[in-house]
Amino acid sequence: MSTANLPPAGTPADDEGFRRRAGALLRSAAGDLRRTSRSAAADLGLTHADYAAHLAPEQGFSWDLAQRAATVWPLNERDLVPVRNDCPRGVRVLRATESASSARVFQRGGIDYYEYRATAMSRLASFRPAWIRMLSVVTDDDPHNADVHWNNGHMLYQFTYCVGPVNYYCRWNGRDHVLRMNTGDSIWGLPFSPHTFTARNAEEPAYVLALTYGGELMGDAQHELAALGPDTARGFALDTDSAAAAQGRLLRSYLDASALPLEHAAELSGIPAGRLAGVADGGTTLTPDEVTALAAALRLSPRDLLPVVPDAVDGVSFCPAATSRSWYHPSAGHRDYRVRELAGDRLHPHTRALEIHPQRADSDSADQAVTPLRTHQHQYLHNVGGGPVRMAWQHGGERYETVLEPGASAYVTPFVRAEFTRSGRGDPTDPTRLLALRIGGRVTTEARSALGSMYPGSLERCLHEDRQWYEERGTGGRRT
Ligand SMILES: [Fe+2]
Known part of the structure; x- marks a missing residue:
């Protein structure tokens, strides 16, 4: 049993693991590009010995090398940068005293508005949580009160847990809403909806735990969409206002992906063409039996045809x-x-x-x-x-x-x-x-299925590639 060896907050621990993962990423990227170690070294302007040193945990990551690789190879610097593990014991704690000593007050409109305090965070997860005390006290529920100062919204999803008499203001489609919250009430909100908080009296503590997190848009998806541009991003966006509209877009996506005429999909699935056209146009949804038949015809899992419609009303679930x-x-x-x-x-x-x-x-x-x-x-x-x-x-x-x-x-x-x-x-x-x-983190349900369906015994190589994709000395006459 150990009690005293929690890693201190803010320490970029795991340096050896970071270097080892950097070497594995380089080896994996070079292999993906069909480069042997000698041809990779030549591409990068290195001797074979210098290249081999970059694969070893003693040397590991180099920005110079990542930039050179991103110049000569069709990949990005970030493809070669590992994630840091600052939580080697599985848990990372931030004490109440450390949280209190991190307090900082920011003003809005010339008045002290919020006191922010740090809480536990890790580089392994997209949590960006904060303890926030409301310093602006109001005596009404008017979202346009002079002491109510809204933010601009943010990309992170926000789960909020309330302690004390807190007013929560949120905006959706140009309409302002106010929720009178008390201890134990909680709320979940969609990205970029402007919002703010005030206290309803100055006598009681009034604070929230604003637990923001990245969700599935932060990271790789955001980077890819930013590079592709807004027109392409709009093409990806599924309409979540209605199940029928979302299912129609999904169905159209799969038909386009397979260059499969709707009439042919109708024949393959046994669903009348007129009915399938109604689904594809977003006018109606598939029955469970139709989902099963269509998924089999399109070689999909039934879940791939099921639309996702949020519970949120006006951008929040209270x-x-x-x-x-x-x-x-x-x-x-x-x-x-x-x-x-x-x-x-x-x-x-x-x-x-x-x-x-x-x-x-x-x-x-x-x-x-x-x-x-x-x-x-x-x-x-x-x-x-x-x-x-x-x-x-x-x-x-x-x-x-x-x-x-x-x-x-x-x-x-x-x-x-x-x-x-x-x-x-x-x-x-x-x-x-x-x-x-x-x-959830970056290991989505799809990623979990991928992990479980690889060639048996490959999981460790997926995490840390340790070999070239073929043996230069050959394997003829022996089983590897
Ligand atoms: Fe927020």
Whole structure:
């Protein structure tokens, strides 16, 4: 059991791993371009020995080399830059004192508007969370009150958890909306919708956890779309206002991709041509049986033909604490945790926001093991309750533990098994609880299927390519 070896915040740990991944990326990129190590070295103006040194973990990444490679080869510098792993023990904690000492106040319209504090973050996930206290106090719900100063919106999705009497203002299609929020209420919002917050009184604490995250647009998709330009980007955008419109666009995309006339698709699937044309025009949706038949005819999975329509109304999905769903985990008869569901949206099936109330005290957990929680998602935790929570987890064959005091936050890598118990006496008026926001990363469902369907035994090579794509000495007469 280890308690004291959490990596300090801000340290770019994992330098050796970073260099090793840089060498593997270079080897993989050269192989993709059908370059042997000697021909790659010649392209890059290096001796064979110098090129080989770049593949080795002792040397690793070089900006000069990445720029030269992007000049002579049809790839981008970023294709050769690995991700940094600043979370080698699976969990990264930011203490309440560190969060408080990061406080900074920004003004809007000449008044102190928000106090921002840092919370846990990692280079491995797209979370950009902030603790934000509302300093502008209003006595009405007027979105045009002189002390309400809106932002311009931002590309990140935003899940917001509210503590105290907070007004949330949001704009969608030119209309302004105000939601009167209180402790435990949560809201999920779409990108670029302008919004802002105020406090409804100055006596009580009024703050939010604004847990912004990148979603599927940030990163590779954004880079590709920015280079292709807005006309092409508009071609990609699926209309999510109606299921019929979205399904029609999907169907048209697959017919175009296969250069398959609609009438021929109708014949192959057994769906009448007139009916299929109605679907392709966005006038109606396929029945479940038609989805199955059409998917088989087009050699797709049925899910590829199913449209995605967000739950959001006017750009937000609001979840009041009073009407949210809750349950016990692992079961109603075995209550290690009470779980309360927070705001989310069908658009993001891999985003889940939860309040987790540990039911067991660490003093009684020796009698019976506490059920570990585990998820495929990246996870952000924040102690929003009145009592400390002990967190114990397994990673890399080791067991660690720490105590998350009120105001502490943590980032947890996917598949870490973590147990939570109440630690010591909490505030009897403020239940001990963690806010958990879990998000999907770059390993989408499609990527998970790809990982699972490769040539058996190839997973390690996918992560760290360790060989050229063929043996120069040949394999004739022997099995490799
Ligand atoms: Fe925001």
